[in-house]
Amino acid sequence: MKVRILVSLKPSVLDPQGQTVRNALHTLGYKSVKDVRQGKVFEVELEDVDRSEAEKIIPEIADKVLANPIIEKFTWEIIES
């Protein structure tokens, strides 16, 4: 099973990298870009687990290691079962 986990800064945390990307897009003429938030993508391959086990493991992994819960949030989806 393959799982994709998206980690990004919480809305309350300033994202200077995202802001810089937004400004660059504005310079290129993409004025409709209102905001950019930058994050990280993890593709995790799991072995011998069913969906319910994955639903238990993935949030644990994300919370303990992949994201720092003080500044970051995460979402995840199964991309290959």
Next chain:
Amino acid sequence: MKFGVVVFPGSNCDYDTFHVLQNVMGQETVFLWHKEPDLKNVDCVVLPGGFSYGDYLRSGAIARFSPIMAEVKKFAQAGGLVLGICNGFQILLEAGLLPGAMLRNKNLKFLCQPVYIRIENNKTAFSNAGKKGQVLKIPIAHFDGNYYAPPDLLAELEKNNQIVFRYCDAEGQLTEEANVNGSLHSIAGLMNREGNVLGMMPHPERAAEKILGSEDGKVIFQSMINYLEKKAGTRKKKKVVTTRPAISPLPPLIGTC
């Protein structure tokens, strides 16, 4: 007093810290290898600066899983003195020994320059050799030093006087320009509530000898020595040492990654 300097793969201020503790401050100092869960009976653990594990994932995020960190946690929870410098500070945050987190510097640049920091609280194990309001000139060298904590936590840190150092200008004024990395409340160094664990982004080990442009970093090391000697009941509080002992050779690095 006996100091232990932890060596992680990617630590690069371990020798500087060792040199200052042993040769400048005249203390017994040992290296502590990250793979060995043994603190060798030290009185104080120092997590030095560097780029442990290449700063992969987040600065300090992987180092906290090193075997030695479980021992450092136990040591800290039992009241042992722990100092984290730069990457060491980031590791203490990731390990949950200090509250909050680090974000990328506000200007997205790696900052390597001397800064001024002001002693906000001199009644601590890390600042008792200085005066409240005293300005110290100490260099920084980091990419992720933009301290962040949610508002309720910041209020708590202020209330408990846990903020030991703040970025300031040469006159000791807190300005936006002086807060080079964008840290909330200009935080440059903070301790845990119990006061035995301190993290700071500036490098006191790079400012402990005249030839390097500043000796202000000695205030931090001398404070720790004062605290430990007082705790052990061996000597009375003394001022920052200014004479420099003869240099003894540093030991070879231990272990392999």
